[in-house]
Amino acid sequence: MARFRMTTFRGIITLATLTLASLACAAESRSAGADAEFVKMDTNNDGKVSADEHAAGAKQMFDTMDENRDGKVTAAEMDASHERVTGSKAQESDMRAAEKIKVVDTDGDGVLTAGEHAAGSRVMLEKMDTGKDGFLSREELAAGHARMKK
Ligand SMILES: [Ca+2]
Numbered sequence: 394m395a396r397f398r399m400t401t402f403r404g405i406i407t408l409a410t411l412t413l414a415s416l417a418c419a420a421e422s423r424s425a426g427a428d429a430e431f432v433k434m435d436t437n438n439d440g441k442v443s444a445d446e447h448a449a450g451a452k453q454m455f456d457t458m459d460e461n462r463d464g465k466v467t468a469a470e471m472d473a474s475h476e477r478v479t480g481s482k483a484q485e486s487d488m489r490a491a492e493k494i495k496v497v498d499t500d501g502d503g504v505l506t507a508g509e510h511a512a513g514s515r516v517m518l519e520k521m522d523t524g525k526d527g528f529l530s531r532e533e534l535a536a537g538h539a540r541m542k543k
């Protein structure tokens with residue numbers, strides 16, 4: 394009887410461990426994009442992204458998107474870079490590149506300059522910095538991403 398109970402107990406533990414593991418896994422894949430981005434931006438590895446680190450990360454992203462290096466990012470370049478980075482075409486559910494540009498395109502010419510992109514990412518940082526300490530925590534970045542996807 395004792396033996397039977399022990400086996401049942403072990404079975405429950407195993408089940409619980411498996412469930413936890415798969416939950417953690419699901420959460421991980423959901424926030425993997427934000428997490429990878431966070432690690433990349435947190436260049437001094439202090440666990441938070443400063444305004445400077447965020448600006449540097451945004452600049453890097455801009456340069457990656459600006460394929461022909463003319464200092465401007467067009468909707469086509471943005472779509473192409475999305476394909477390069479993710480390996481798949483932008484989904485219907487994703488925001489169109491033209492719409493993304495419109496959000497920060499202050500002079501409304503449909504093209505993003507480095508200045509417009511920098512200003513836009515500063516606004517984004519302020520919006521995501523819900524703790525208002527001037528830094529982005531991992532959680533704030535993940536939450537910001539989750540909000541953007543809605
Ligand atoms: Ca940092």
Ligand SMILES: [Ca+2]
Binds near residue numbers: 458459460461465467
């Ligand atoms: Ca360009």
Ligand SMILES: [Ca+2]
Binds near residue numbers: 499500503504505509
């Ligand atoms: Ca513009």
